[in-house]
Amino acid sequence: MVITGKCACAKVQYQVSAELIDFSHCHCSICRKIHGAAFASWGGIARDKFTYLSGEDSIKSYAFSENSDSIFCSNCSSTLLVDYKPDKEMLYVAMGAVDGNVNCPPGFHEFVGSKAPWFEISDDLPQYNAAIDAD
Numbered sequence: 001m002v003i004t005g006k007c008a009c010a011k012v013q014y015q016v017s018a019e020l021i022d023f024s025h026c027h028c029s030i031c032r033k034i035h036g037a038a039f040a041s042w043g044g045i046a047r048d049k050f051t052y053l054s055g056e057d058s059i060k061s062y063a064f065s066e067n068s069d070s071i072f073c074s075n076c077s078s079t080l081l082v083d084y085k086p087d088k089e090m091l092y093v094a095m096g097a098v099d100g101n102v103n104c105p106p107g108f109h110e111f112v113g114s115k116a117p118w119f120e121i122s123d124d125l126p127q128y129n130a131a132i133d134a135d
């Protein structure tokens with residue numbers, strides 16, 4: 001299966017020639033801020049299966065921690081990836097930028113301890129409660 005994705009302005013397009021290995025909904029304050037949303041959904045993929053199809057020169061990255069970069073389109077600001085650099089095996093694609101439907105492994109919520117107080121999780125997926133905060 002081939003997964004494709006693109007940013008809002010479609011300058012940056014990518015493909016992943018493999019299935020998702022991991023599927024998480026992250027409630028940490030960093031993910032909330034870089035998405036401007038209640039939480040961020042991430043698909044874990046094998047790093048060596050990811051390739052840019054276009055727009056690689058439009059990409060910017062922001063180091064939100066010593067080890068982690070958020071990668072986004074400099075034209076439209078869509079978040080596309082998180083690169084947790086110590087992990088040489090995996091990359092995490094922002095699920096909101098993925099095209100169409102894809103097969104997802106069972107999802108889970110993480111960093112629920114940092115959840116937006118105005119958002120209620122209303123599904124039965126596992127919740128991991130550690131807190132991580134940008135501020």
Ligand SMILES: [Zn+2]
Nearest residue numbers: 007009073076
């Ligand atoms: Zn864009």
Ligand SMILES: [Zn+2]
Nearest residue numbers: 026027028031
């Ligand atoms: Zn997060």
